[in-house]
Amino acid sequence: xxxxxxxxxxxxxxxxxxxxxxxxxxxxxxxxxxxxxxxxxxxxxxxxxxxxxxxxxxxxxxxxxxxxxxxxxxxxxxxxxxxxxxxxxxxxxxxxxxxxxxxxxxxxxxxxxxxxxxxxxxxxxxxxxxxxxxxxxxxxxxxxxxxxxxxxxxxxxxxxxxxxxxxxxx
Amino acid sequence: xxxxxxxxxxxxxxxxxxxxxxxxxxxxxxxxxxxxxxxxxxxxxxxxxxxxxxxxxxxxxxxxxxxxxxxxxxxxxxxxxxxxxxxxxxxxxxxxxxxxxxxxxxxxxxxxxxxxxxxxxxxxxxxxxxxxxxxxxxxxx
Numbered sequence: 001x002x003x004x005x006x007x008x009x010x011x012x013x014x015x016x017x018x019x020x021x022x023x024x025x026x027x028x029x030x031x032x033x034x035x036x037x038x039x040x041x042x043x044x045x046x047x048x049x050x051x052x053x054x055x056x057x058x059x060x061x062x063x064x065x066x067x068x069x070x071x072x073x074x075x076x077x078x079x080x081x082x083x084x085x086x087x088x089x090x091x092x093x094x095x096x097x098x099x100x101x102x103x104x105x106x107x108x109x110x111x112x113x114x115x116x117x118x119x120x121x122x123x124x125x126x127x128x129x130x131x132x133x134x135x136x137x138x139x140x141x142x143x144x145x146x147x148x149x150x151x152x153x154x155x156x157x158x159x160x161x162x163x164x165x166x167x168x169x170x
Numbered sequence: 171x172x173x174x175x176x177x178x179x180x181x182x183x184x185x186x187x188x189x190x191x192x193x194x195x196x197x198x199x200x201x202x203x204x205x206x207x208x209x210x211x212x213x214x215x216x217x218x219x220x221x222x223x224x225x226x227x228x229x230x231x232x233x234x235x236x237x238x239x240x241x242x243x244x245x246x247x248x249x250x251x252x253x254x255x256x257x258x259x260x261x262x263x264x265x266x267x268x269x270x271x272x273x274x275x276x277x278x279x280x281x282x283x284x285x286x287x288x289x290x291x292x293x294x295x296x297x298x299x300x301x302x303x304x305x306x307x308x309x310x311x
Binding site: 093095097098139148149 | 198202206210216
């Protein structure tokens with residue numbers, strides 16, 4: 001047992017001779033400053049970039065996200081541009097397009113999920129149809145009822161959810 | 171000299187591969203042309219088969235591999251051959267889970283070009299038949 005005591009004492013003394021309180025403070029300071037600098041490193045900021053500057057009135061058909069809208073705005077029906085009104089179910093099957101955001105000049109992918117399970121909302125009818133294609137391109141037409149995969153096929157209103165930034169070839 | 175030429179060839183082919191595969195563009199195309207039905211995580215919906223944890227099984231047999239190109243959503247999509255190959259490779263890489271082997275062969279534009287000219291008119295029965303063949307092939311291996 002004595003041998004262990006002597007060994008630890010020796011190690012502790014050597015450590016005390018080699019290091020100082022200032023050295024400890026220096027190391028700690030370096031760690032704090034370095035830690036603060038880490039977020040400045042060039043790491044992927046894709047998710048941050050995917051949140052657009054969002055200006056405009058979501059209850060107005062002129063709102064930038066509604067560029068291909070054909071339906072009633074959920075924002076006027078008790079929901080929002082992102083959410084369905086209470087008592088309705090968001091369709092998991094949807095049609096997707098892109099809209100240009102005038103706030104930053106970038107194109108964003110927009111998912112027009114319909115809210116289903118109640119009769120038509122009837123408020124804020126909006127029909128802009130930019131990029132809408134004929135029914136022979138079913139994945140890019142807004143003329144069909146997108147209440148698919150929901151319990152009820154009754155259409156109530158439409159959302160316009162930002163999915164991400166559109167890819168642009170450089 | 172041989173080593174130098176070999177290294178050059180390797181670098182050039184790696185460069186060509188990197189040029190062909192752009193994961194950011196592939197994700198964009200998935201979102202634009204596939205996600206509407208197959209959902210953001212590939213989980214599918216009531217009437218839409220899940221890609222997630224399943225798509226790799228189709229690579230077990232040649233007919234299954236071709237099926238992923240011949241389904242109407244692929245074969246008749248607005249994507250060109252290179253972009254369709256890229257998005258299929260991205261889907262397999264992102265969603266296949268354990269269903270694809272580690273060394274699965276990536277699709278190429280020339281393979282897509284050859285296969286997509288035979289789109290499937292009927293999918294459901296063909297798929298059921300194909301899954302039985304895949305199960306039999308897996309049981310044999």
